[in-house]
Amino acid sequence: MWREHPGGGYKIPVNIIAMFLLTAVLALTTVVSAEDVSMGPVFVKEPPNRVDFSNGTGAVVECQARGNPQPDIIWVRSDGTAVGDVPGLRQVLPNGNLVFPPFRAEDYRQEVHAQVYSCLARSPAGSVHSRDVNVRAVVAQYYDTDVNKEYAIRGNSAILKCVVPSFVADFVKVLSWHTDQGEEFVPGDDFGII
Numbered sequence: 001m002w003r004e005h006p007g008g009g010y011k012i013p014v015n016i017i018a019m020f021l022l023t024a025v026l027a028l029t030t031v032v033s034a035e036d037v038s039m040g041p042v043f044v045k046e047p048p049n050r051v052d053f054s055n056g057t058g059a060v061v062e063c064q065a066r067g068n069p070q071p072d073i074i075w076v077r078s079d080g081t082a083v084g085d086v087p088g089l090r091q092v093l094p095n096g097n098l099v100f101p102p103f104r105a106e107d108y109r110q111e112v113h114a115q116v117y118s119c120l121a122r123s124p125a126g127s128v129h130s131r132d133v134n135v136r137a138v139v140a141q142y143y144d145t146d147v148n149k150e151y152a153i154r155g156n157s158a159i160l161k162c163v164v165p166s167f168v169a170d171f172v173k174v175l176s177w178h179t180d181q182g183e184e185f186v187p188g189d190d191f192g193i194i
Ligand SMILES: *[C@@H]1O[C@H](CO)[C@@H](O)[C@H](O)[C@H]1NC(C)=O
Pocket: 055, 056, 057, 102, 103, 104, 105, 139, 140, 141
């Protein structure tokens, strides 16, 4: 390949020079076109405003963004500080998901399980903040409902209230009513749940 030049030193074959030139031109084109389509982060999956979950199930809060270059995802608290892992209770995955594994009642921690988070996607091309994500975990526990007596005039409607203890009321939805005789009432023509 390398021939000794009569005048000493080496002569580089022309086709190698051409190849170097072509490579250089290609590299330059790639850089220019990458800059052309540079794009600030945009959310592909923005997390919801509210995430309620029980200690028995845990929760995964998804956050995904795209852009050029591909943005990094971090999670921050409302004061702007970055959120880190808390072993067994909270994990920030490389794909941007914020994971709350199931936990025992005694491991409940307010600063982890009742906290406002937000997802931040950032790259050299810019950064975007997601909406606030209000995370709330509840520890599954026994509760009982009550109903008080109501009087109504025959032929009129009566409203019975299902009394749910306040510590779970936010998480309880009344689906049906039952009598001691085993009758079941689900919302329909002559019965509704409000
Ligand atoms: C969640 O809490 C309840 C009540 O203390 C407990 O019985 C249950 O085992 C807990 N779940 C997990 C996954 O630890």
